[in-house]
Amino acid sequence: MFKNMSYKNQRKIIIIAFSLIPVILLFTFAYLPVINMFKYSFTNWNGYSPEYKWVGLKNYRTIFTDPKYFTVFKVSLYYFVATFVQMGLALYFATILSFKVRAGNFFKGIIFFPSLLNGVAIGFIFLFFFKPDGTLDTVLQYIGLGSLTQGWLLNPNLINISLAGASLWRYMGFNFIIFLGAISSVGKDVYEASDIDGANKWHQFCHIILPSIKRILQLNLILGISGAISAFDIPYIMTGGSNGSNTFVIQTIDVAFKYNKLGLASAMAVVLLFIVIVVTVIQRLLVKEGE
Amino acid sequence: MKSRKMLLAIMSSLLVIAMVGCSTSNGGNKVSTDPGTATTTGGKDLKGDITVLTQKTDIVDTVFKDYAAKFNEKYPNIKVSFQALSDYEGQIKVRMNSNDYGDVLLLPTSIPLADTPQFFEPLGDFDEMKKQYNGLEERTVDGKVYGIATTINFNGIVYNKQVFEDAGIKEAPRTPEQFLTALKMVKDKGNAIPLYTNYAAGWPLTQWEADLTTVAGNVDYVNVTQPTSDDIFVKGQPHYELYKILFDAAQQGLIEKDPLTTDWESSKADLANGKIATMVLGSWALGQIQSMTTTPDNIGYMPFPTNAEKVIMPLADDYTIGISAKSSNKEAARAWVDWFINDSTYPVTEGGGMSPVVGAELPAALKQFEGTDIEFQFQTAAKAGQEGLVDKIDKDSEIGLWQPDFKKRIIEAAIGNKKETYDDIMNDLNEAWNKSRAAVASE
Numbered sequence: 001m002f003k004n005m006s007y008k009n010q011r012k013i014i015i016i017a018f019s020l021i022p023v024i025l026l027f028t029f030a031y032l033p034v035i036n037m038f039k040y041s042f043t044n045w046n047g048y049s050p051e052y053k054w055v056g057l058k059n060y061r062t063i064f065t066d067p068k069y070f071t072v073f074k075v076s077l078y079y080f081v082a083t084f085v086q087m088g089l090a091l092y093f094a095t096i097l098s099f100k101v102r103a104g105n106f107f108k109g110i111i112f113f114p115s116l117l118n119g120v121a122i123g124f125i126f127l128f129f130f131k132p133d134g135t136l137d138t139v140l141q142y143i144g145l146g147s148l149t150q151g152w153l154l155n156p157n158l159i160n161i162s163l164a165g166a167s168l169w170r171y172m173g174f175n176f177i178i179f180l181g182a183i184s185s186v187g188k189d190v191y192e193a194s195d196i197d198g199a200n201k202w203h204q205f206c207h208i209i210l211p212s213i214k215r216i217l218q219l220n221l222i223l224g225i226s227g228a229i230s231a232f233d234i235p236y237i238m239t240g241g242s243n244g245s246n247t248f249v250i251q252t253i254d255v256a257f258k259y260n261k262l263g264l265a266s267a268m269a270v271v272l273l274f275i276v277i278v279v280t281v282i283q284r285l286l287v288k289e290g291e
Numbered sequence: 292m293k294s295r296k297m298l299l300a301i302m303s304s305l306l307v308i309a310m311v312g313c314s315t316s317n318g319g320n321k322v323s324t325d326p327g328t329a330t331t332t333g334g335k336d337l338k339g340d341i342t343v344l345t346q347k348t349d350i351v352d353t354v355f356k357d358y359a360a361k362f363n364e365k366y367p368n369i370k371v372s373f374q375a376l377s378d379y380e381g382q383i384k385v386r387m388n389s390n391d392y393g394d395v396l397l398l399p400t401s402i403p404l405a406d407t408p409q410f411f412e413p414l415g416d417f418d419e420m421k422k423q424y425n426g427l428e429e430r431t432v433d434g435k436v437y438g439i440a441t442t443i444n445f446n447g448i449v450y451n452k453q454v455f456e457d458a459g460i461k462e463a464p465r466t467p468e469q470f471l472t473a474l475k476m477v478k479d480k481g482n483a484i485p486l487y488t489n490y491a492a493g494w495p496l497t498q499w500e501a502d503l504t505t506v507a508g509n510v511d512y513v514n515v516t517q518p519t520s521d522d523i524f525v526k527g528q529p530h531y532e533l534y535k536i537l538f539d540a541a542q543q544g545l546i547e548k549d550p551l552t553t554d555w556e557s558s559k560a561d562l563a564n565g566k567i568a569t570m571v572l573g574s575w576a577l578g579q580i581q582s583m584t585t586t587p588d589n590i591g592y593m594p595f596p597t598n599a600e601k602v603i604m605p606l607a608d609d610y611t612i613g614i615s616a617k618s619s620n621k622e623a624a625r626a627w628v629d630w631f632i633n634d635s636t637y638p639v640t641e642g643g644g645m646s647p648v649v650g651a652e653l654p655a656a657l658k659q660f661e662g663t664d665i666e667f668q669f670q671t672a673a674k675a676g677q678e679g680l681v682d683k684i685d686k687d688s689e690i691g692l693w694q695p696d697f698k699k700r701i702i703e704a705a706i707g708n709k710k711e712t713y714d715d716i717m718n719d720l721n722e723a724w725n726k727s728r729a730a731v732a733s734e
Contacts, residue, residue, distance in 0.1 A: 047384060048385075048387050048406075050409065127552055130552065132549045153551040155708075156708040239491070240695075243703055244703075254694075258691060
């Protein structure tokens, strides 16, 4: 049957047959829930009842009029700052390890390792790390900085820095591996040519590496910043959002499952989605202007 | 060309299989059709497969299997299978959106009373059943009962008697002042943490709310007085007095050193071994803690401190057990429910509380209070038309009476992490309560 079809038609059938299953999966598990989320955001659904009422824009009005829903974005600033530190460190290590270094692969492994760990495990590791007389305090005492030990999570001025530090550790490896991949795609001949021209490593970094990984750098920044806005797993597992470490996503979960306001929580999720889109667009525009 | 044809054939057959897989529904319950088993004796008439959902992941493959075996001696034709959900409350709510949430299950506490009949089968008339069981009020809608308590908890404070004795405390404190003094004496002795809050785990803080009746000194307060009152968080009101104890203890350094890194599992062992003096927990915790020490007699239970005239130790249902409205083997499911409450030992052993059956004897931990002025009472149920009202106001206002959030806030303020006073927090809650009470009333 297929033998008699034209090549064009055969190709069409093959393409459809191959993409059907992934598209169905994508639609059922990604787009359908999002569409439903938009729908629920206009209702007062409680999350389990078969009935709900349409309440129009009431949920959105609640979010934008009650300051308690937006003040938590202050916490995101800590993760925002940490994102830049994270990028800087990842870029630094990626650059160094892209040159010939003794035991280079070993260090690459060590830096990438946290990305392979489960977020819950990392949360518990860092709970022990920050405990009074835990790992961090012990190390500080050992190197004679015992006077610096304190309640790393207890101190409300430190807690977000501690948590942002933990999430930096968790996510840096991922940025690092992407940078490393991008850097290693630069041809050896370019370095050789610059060596002949008398460039040192710093010149090479500024004029060869940076320009050739610019796109990847932007991508990582976008991922990092949207990650900072929607910071969730580390603070949720370690503190549950208490002691001033609450983030917008934790709050959304609380509203949905502690207070059975799934409609309001959906509206919060929609708002977050738009904030991330807006921030990404702004970032794109700023970068474009610089070009 | 031939290989391409083969490929297409495989592809399309795969697709067909995938689609068939989607549309097959296997909802039908298989009823045994063996003709030889039908006899006339009562228990043997009932047959069918039932699925029992439970939150007890730790004993589902051991104790529950034994229960099923004993159950089958009486009802040989009912096949019981179990499913344990590790996050019961969270998972069951999602499953209840479908038609498949087992035949016998625990009624999730987060489902409001008024919504119960949508999901569950009535078990009988309240007036009839109350002669047989205690604590039915919790899940009674329009005179019909939808759930029976799997066990009945009493609420108060678990404490280590040895630690109290070593610190020179002669008798269990009765008032908040005496309680705080006792905690201070424990602290001065220096061997134990006077009051462990379990701040990090969060949920143990919700146990405080169960003692509201003791502080109020009145069984009507929680469900009758509260939903019709404004200003329930002002000075002199039970909520204010209840959490003032938490605030004062935290402020005076009578709680753990770093609340943010507490650990629930080790706290039980620490209380059992005298490193912690007191924890505010329901009676269900008593058995767990006693099992961790060689001297279980050292672990005592006392009522929550109160200034009220009489000391009431409130009794409250643990999870209630009921039958799914979507079950296709309701009679078999009913047989399991009756057997589980009356004939299994669950309510007093694994449940760790009192049996809901009327006339059942007091558990050992409470025998010491027989003959004292301490009373054991259920809270009065809400008046008709006001069922679930407290919960509704609570959810709308996002106060979270049964959530750890504001308790954590109180501790944070008390240890100086937040620049707000106890009265600031109470005022906030009070405002939220008054506003939502008006909003819910106008609905």
